[in-house]
């Protein structure tokens with residue numbers, strides 16, 4: 362289980378708001394001082410280059426007190442899970458009597474971090490106090506559109522001060538709500554813009570509330586250049602075309618209880634299409650309790666039900682969903698989580714991936730090596746290249762996987778002997794199918810035709826072309842020390858046809874920069890299947 366690097370603050374939680382929220386120095390503050398806002402995204406890098414329970418409720422007066430017994434099922438699934446509830450109204454008075462237990466219950470099922478959400482000044486102050494008392498709780502501060510009718514510049518100034526607290530990781534929830542219209546539309550729009558500006562100035566990501574106001578929220582986020590800090594459209598319930606627009610703005614989409622509701626088929630279809638790298642899980646508790654606990658008070662403990670639905674939609678295990686969505690939270694909210702470094706075997710769906718080197722003759726500007734090294738929740742930056750025995754020790758039963766794929770951050774043919782050595786042992790131990798994902802420059806870098814040897818041990822090959830001509834290839838891939846690499850890759854593909862029946866040409870689709878139709882044409886001309894890989898900006 363990942364541990365946060367946050368220190369544990371010792372202030373007692375209180376229901377009373379107070380302005381005595383003096384910043385405390387800890388790791389997060391130091392981190393805030395060492396990062397320059399959001400990491401530059403791939404577009405700017407390109408431009409720069411070019412230039413879940415048994416839950417019994419009983420009423421006590423007007424308050425609902427929840428008694429909770431963890432189900433055996435959830436105790437078991439929690440063992441190696443790590444999830445983040447990215448939207449919890451922990452300061453709500455409904456949690457007054459049992460908040461510590463609420464947090465503990467969540468932690469016991471693997472909901473190990475919680476972002477507490479403020480919606481008015483008082484709740485922001487209370488949320489920070491809760492965060493200070495719990496090392497695994499963080500805070501977001503901002504004024505909800507329902508409450509902006511009472512907002513003024515004096516209060517906004519006080520909110521701005523709260524941002525300096527080391528446990529504050531976002532501005533929110535802010536946005537527009539045309540369903541209830543509890544505040545005049547004009548005021549909603551004005552204060553939405555003001556709070557976005559405040560967030561950008563403070564280099565804080567945004568947590569957005571959007572109800573019956575998708576067009577205006579999108580327009581304002583675009584006009585205010587909110588992509589600079591990014592954010593999440595919390596409890597997203599729109600259709601795919603709206604989802605696409607926010608994804609194109611580099612925003613994350615929050616999946617909450619509604620995705621589990623029986624009538625939410627359309628919403629589930631939307632979340633099936635949203636790349637895992639852009640999904641945050643949340644409860645929005647105490648509201649929107651996921652099925653099968655609708656009607657009960659919601660709390661982070663129940664988020665596991667939403668996670669189960671998302672994992673099923675994407676055909677992955679809960680553990681993988683936890684790793685990926687925790688990575689998403691860490692990136693967006695800049696919360697340090699220690700991801701195990703130097704991962705050289707990782708699972709995705711029914712396949713096992715091997716990451717045996719970080720060396721490559723190319724330096725593609727979009728390569729994961731340039732970012733934080735995290736892929737599908739695994740840190741693929743190697744301190745040391747693994748030996749054949751290092752890799753084999755991690756693989757208990759190769760026959761368990763549909764495919765074993767040599768693919769990581771680096772070009773595996775640069776370690777030809779090691780790769781072939783691993784492949785031989787995998788075959789002996791019953792591997793069903795082994796695939797090589799390569800940049801197609803292995804003949805040049807090894808100084809010999811490696812295809813006969815590859816075809817002895819590999820069942821399938823995927824060759825990354827990435828461009829339709831030499832000029833584009835050089836601009837995108839920045840190959841070192843190889844003359845006309847595009848020609849060499851194309852030549853490798855032509856030769857590989859005679860050695861492999863299961864062969865494909867691939868290219869990452871970088872909309873607005875590369876036109877995959879060029880690569881597709883090259884593959885068509887060579888009568889080889891082509892696969893376009895959607896690139897998801899993650900850093």
Ligand code: SF4
Pocket residue numbers: 721722723724725727728729730769770771772800825838
């Ligand atoms: S070819 Fe692949 S591993 Fe090499 S730099 Fe490009 S994206 Fe990275």
